[in-house]
Amino acid sequence: MTRDENWTVLGSRRTRYRFFEIVQEEVKTFQGRTVEMEYARMPEGVCVLPLLDGGRAVACIRQYRHAIRSWQWELPAGGVDAGVEPLEMAKRELEEETGYSAAAWTSLGSFYPSFGSTDQLIHLFVAEGLRSGQQRLEAGEELDVVEVPMETFREMVASGELRHGAALACVARWWAMGSGK
Structure with a gap:
């Protein structure tokens, strides 16, 4: 064995x-x-770190999450539809949730958020060169898009104000790869 x-x-x-x-x-x-x-x-998922102004800010989402009865800071994320590549789904989620589209995409790999209780695999991406457009929220989505300066974003991560697991994994991978020093 x-x-x-x-x-x-x-x-x-x-x-x-x-x-x-x-x-x-x-x-x-x-x-x-x-x-x-x-x-x-669960279906595979995606999470996007959308960088604004050459990486000096992040397009964050503040969204109501009923399971924990509170508004939470997040990054754009969602499930991967059957037959759709993760990068294409990441592009779609970024545009639907924030209205932004990106000129450049970098894959940060993937991770299992809780392999003791789910088989879900989440793919992580960085989006740069953002262009604003029109948000297209799904029924039941209520969220605000907030441009957060990088220094404030770092403080949100360090203090625990940002508690979105996929976002934390995305940021950790991005920082570990030497980006966002």
Whole structure:
């Protein structure tokens, strides 16, 4: 046995909801034990760090999030539609949520936000050379676009005011790659 092997799935039940599916599986572990596992199967996602004014500001979103009953600071993000490449979805989300389009895009790779409870993979991007346009919000989206100076944005990250997991991963990856010093 190597640690690259998977547990054996003995049985599976799925309950479908609008944006995700709950999967309940009976699995056999490496030690031969049978256990129940549950996780949320979700579509892949994207998150965009939109840089304004040559990186001196960030186009942030302030959006109401009902699950936690509060307004939160975020970066443009969303799910990837079936058959759509992550970069194309990132471009669409940026324009829909902020009204901006970008001249230059950089991939920052991807990450799993919580692989103990979901199989979702989120792709991260930086958008530069922004041009303003018209916001096209989906039904149920209520958000404000705020141009945040980079110094203030750094303070929001450091203080915990920015709590959007995908945004934090995007910023961490961007800073770790030597950008946004």
